[in-house]
Amino acid sequence: MHVYDAVVIGAGQAGLSASFHLTRLGLDHVVLDANPQPGGAWQHRWDSLSMHDVHGVADLPDAPAPGDSGARANVVVPDWFGRYESEHGLPVVRPVRVERVTEDADGLLVVHAGERAWTARTLVNATGTWTRPFVPHYPGAETFAGEQLHTADYPGPEHFDGKRVVVVGGGASAVQFLGELGPRTDVVWVTRRPPVWRDRFDENAGRHAIELVQERVRAGLPPASVVSVTGLALRPQEQEAARLGVYERRRPMFARIEPDGVRWADGSFERADVILWATGFRPAVGHLAPLHLRSEHGGIALLQSGTDVQTATTALRDPRVQLVGYGPSASTIGGNRAGRAAALAVRRYLAEHPLELAEDRALA
Numbered sequence: 001m002h003v004y005d006a007v008v009i010g011a012g013q014a015g016l017s018a019s020f021h022l023t024r025l026g027l028d029h030v031v032l033d034a035n036p037q038p039g040g041a042w043q044h045r046w047d048s049l050s051m052h053d054v055h056g057v058a059d060l061p062d063a064p065a066p067g068d069s070g071a072r073a074n075v076v077v078p079d080w081f082g083r084y085e086s087e088h089g090l091p092v093v094r095p096v097r098v099e100r101v102t103e104d105a106d107g108l109l110v111v112h113a114g115e116r117a118w119t120a121r122t123l124v125n126a127t128g129t130w131t132r133p134f135v136p137h138y139p140g141a142e143t144f145a146g147e148q149l150h151t152a153d154y155p156g157p158e159h160f161d162g163k164r165v166v167v168v169g170g171g172a173s174a175v176q177f178l179g180e181l182g183p184r185t186d187v188v189w190v191t192r193r194p195p196v197w198r199d200r201f202d203e204n205a206g207r208h209a210i211e212l213v214q215e216r217v218r219a220g221l222p223p224a225s226v227v228s229v230t231g232l233a234l235r236p237q238e239q240e241a242a243r244l245g246v247y248e249r250r251r252p253m254f255a256r257i258e259p260d261g262v263r264w265a266d267g268s269f270e271r272a273d274v275i276l277w278a279t280g281f282r283p284a285v286g287h288l289a290p291l292h293l294r295s296e297h298g299g300i301a302l303l304q305s306g307t308d309v310q311t312a313t314t315a316l317r318d319p320r321v322q323l324v325g326y327g328p329s330a331s332t333i334g335g336n337r338a339g340r341a342a343a344l345a346v347r348r349y350l351a352e353h354p355l356e357l358a359e360d361r362a363l364a
Contacts (some may be wrong), residue, residue, distance in 0.1 A: 003107025004120040012040025015126030039078025041130035063077035129281035155186035169278030182241030220295025223327035312342035
């Protein structure tokens with residue numbers, strides 16, 4: 001049985017960063033990725049999302065990110081990731097869809113995927129959120145006769161031509177969808193809370209936003225997204241929708257869904273052909289359930305080392321487990337920093353906990 005120093009689950013930005021640093025530290029590891037090709041969640045983004053539209057892609061270690069262009073992000077970033085894996089010789093195995101992580105009699109971690117399994121002393125979880133789209137339930141949702149789509153299913157603006165679309169959500173994706181759809185079809189924007197617009201977003205504001213997310217994670221609460229506490233801003237490509245008043249006509253959340261639209265508690269009604277749920281994602285950590293990492297509050301508390309909150313990666317309840325791209329590091333630059341922090345934490349754990357198998361103890 002081969003025992004790795006670490007298994008990394010996920011080959012997105014955070015997973016590649018972790019693998020780079022594990023390799024640099026000389027640690028024996030493997031990266032398991034569920035996708036059939038490189039690119040992480042980027043390969044699943046909609047075709048109309050260009051590199052000009054994305055909210056920033058951070059550099060990978062020793063590799064500058066692709067620049068601003070009109071090229072499709074779902075092509076450019078996966079190509080970049082693929083070259084990075086190859087040029088740095090990262091040990092990525094795909095497609096591997098991890099089902100669960102357990103502990104064996106020796107206290108080693110066993111990563112299961114169908115009939116295959118990998119054994120390691122530590123784990124770096126970099127599974128992100130894309131595979132866990134969140135759609136809140138509202139009465140009557142099952143009766144809706146039109147389409148219900150989530151950000152993860154967004155087919156591009158042409159699909160909505162001639163249709164009346166209710167866009168639900170108060171985040172950056174909703175703002176972007178309204179910017180694309182507003183000038184070409186009828187849209188209604190619905191949010192639970194009034195949106196918070198910002199005039200500018202500097203380094204201090206970003207640091208404060210990340211600290212707010214870290215406070216939740218430190219307390220063992222489910223993490224809020226970093227974007228949810230930064231506020232919203234309109235980019236040049238959304239100005240036409242703004243000129244048309246799309247963002248000013250926002251309505252509060254409806255009370256129920258009916259076959260041909262949505263209805264508010266006051267009885268008012270909006271007809272709809274499509275409900276587009278831009279309601280975010282949840283961390284994809286269900287495979288870690290056998291390790292009992294969650295607190296009584298439902299989140300996974302992380303330990304912070306040093307002053308950079310984006311480098312909080314170690315699970316409070318199990319120092320063998322590092323989470324990158326989770327909570328305060330759930331951004332491309334945060335995932336990058338967390339990848340290095342996780343690799344250093346793995347090295348530290350291995351040094352402090354020499355491997356002793358059951359058979360060795362029996363011979364002692």
